[in-house]
Amino acid sequence: MKFEFYNNLAYITGASRGIGRTMAINFARAGARVVINGRNPDSLLHIKNEIESFGGQAIIQTFDVSSTSEFEKSIRCVENEYGTPDILVNNAGITMDNLILRMKESEWDRVLDINLKGVFNGIKAVTKSMMKARKGRIINITSVVGLIGNSGQSNYAASKSGILGLTKAVAKELGSRNITVNAVAPGYILTDMTEGLTESIKSELLNQIPLRKLGTTDDVANLVMFLASDEAEYITGQVFNVDGGMVM
Secondary structure, three states: OOOOOOOOEEEEOOOOOHHHHHHHHHHHHOOOEEEEEEOOHHHHHHHHHHHHHOOOEEEEEEOOOOOHHHHHHHHHHHHHHHOOOOEEEEOOOOOOOEOOOOOOHHHHHHHHHHHHHHHHHHHHHHHHHHHHHOOEEEEEEOOOHHHHOOOOEHHHHHHHHHHHHHHHHHHHHHHHHOEEEEEEEEOOEOOHHHHOOOHHHHHHHHHOOOOOOOEOHHHHHHHHHHHHOHHHOOOOOOEEEEOOOOOO
16 A cells, blocks of 8 residues: 655654654655654754655754653644644654663663653644644554563563553543544564674574564554554554564
């Protein structure tokens, strides 16, 4: 299915690399104007240049999604210049892994602030305008770790599990205004985060995946684009795994 998002404005957090980068480029290729958020201005500029090289339009917003005021300021700035975002993809996330006995309070707080509070901040910032427009698509990127947990990632698992409850609660609040809210839970995807895994660890992971391969960033982006499209207008409050069958 070929998606078209002409006259749509897509706001994507954590767009400087990996899944976020692929989503930004794919939405732009499908005709959307894209707002790309991240904390690395050089990476964002590189992506902006790539998008503009094929005739797309990208707007850079450099700030930390854990800041409620900065997220609100960014959305208002975008709205004043380009209009209300039609699509919000809350993708920004970090890991600071440690066993629970060794985990520092700062490691817990930072991961929850970025991964969970950042999603809250994004939703809160766009809700009023989307409700006024009586339309909108919000897609939150969680993880299969939020469904099954993972040793050494209690902070990450908690943050990603929290996104599931947040997604369902907000879907119930906003459904009457024609705003859908869904979550996508990637499994092990080929990104710079997984490139550092040893061959033995990769082999162990593949044994847990029925399709016997790691996913690609396009696998995730394709589902996000479907959920953002008109074809998904009757889908809300759902969680979709992109994991090769790892979690059933």
